[in-house]
């Protein structure tokens with residue numbers, strides 16, 4: 021079937037996000053093959069329409085007005101384990117990748133248990149991380165569709181230019197991740213089940229149950245805090261990670277903002293770096309609460325928070 025037959029119009033996007041927020045996409049298509057992808061881009065180009073990518077929608081805020089142009093949901097869900105390597109389509113859920121890894125007694129993805137709906141493509145783009153392991157620690161190669169050059173390209177780990185919560189893909193909106201090869205570790209001496217249990221236990225206790233988009237803000241460099249606010253730094257020891265980052269949640273909590281509510285958006289009582297949708301929150305409510313939080317933390321601690329989540333449709 022030609023992909024143009026699959027393109028739908030005026031599709032509400034809220035159900036495609038974990039925030040459950042966002043207006044409609046003018047045009048929406050779920051892509052399953054390379055041919056479909058190239059055809060969809062060709063269609064959008066011919067009509068001079070902008071395009072947006074959607075993975076699991078677990079780290080984004082979509083505008084109440086929705087998205088003009090073509091929204092492409094990555095449906096490439098092929099997954100294969102060969103030796104210590106996991107070959108994942110960009111649309112494979114992180115949870116499924118983690119299960120495939122542990123099912124084959126490989127270690128490396130235990131941290132990804134309990135993250136709802138995230139895809140491997142979205143996780144590579146944002147260099148997702150938890151409990152000290154980053155996607156960049158596992159990613160060996162990434163197959164990418166370069167929408168400017170209209171061709172598929174293979175990126176080595178070095179080409180991906182991974183950084184804290186970022187990569188070359190985050191800086192270049194024309195690069196769509198199609199597939200990722202992850203290198204896992206033999207579980208020599210590692211009790212994988214125990215690790216998974218610990219991760220799930222932590223997430224159950226700390227992760228709010230209401231709709232959210234995970235952590236809103238990036239953590240802050242401890243050196244930066246030491247310079248800007250030595251007094252607060254002296255109290256931050258337990259909030260500093262082994263990598264030298266101060267938890268943004270701790271800063272927000274220390275500013276007394278847990279529970280702060282604007283419209284349907286609330287700073288979670290369980291984890292201050294989560295904003296939850298307590299029912300009928302709009303993107304406007306979330307943005308207003310984000311701005312308020314940044315202003316309060318800046319005024320109280322002279323620290324500028326920056327967002328980990330991405331915004332779509334606000335340009």
Ligand SMILES: Cc1cc2nc3c(=O)[nH]c(=O)nc-3n(C[C@H](O)[C@H](O)[C@H](O)COP(=O)(O)OP(=O)(O)OC[C@H]3O[C@@H](n4cnc5c(N)ncnc54)[C@H](O)[C@@H]3O)c2cc1C
Nearest residue numbers: 073075076077078079138139141142143148149150197234
């Ligand atoms: C309850 C909860 C817990 C979470 N815990 C963690 C955690 O422990 N660690 C962590 O790092 N994150 C966490 N997150 C955030 C989120 O799940 C991750 O950042 C995840 O990697 C986002 O993937 P996604 O597929 O949902 O991306 P989306 O939210 O769909 O997209 C994010 C951005 O990536 C782009 N994008 C998506 N797919 C592609 C692709 N294939 N190619 C190019 N661009 C693409 C989108 O256009 C968008 O700009 C959590 C979220 C929730 C809701």
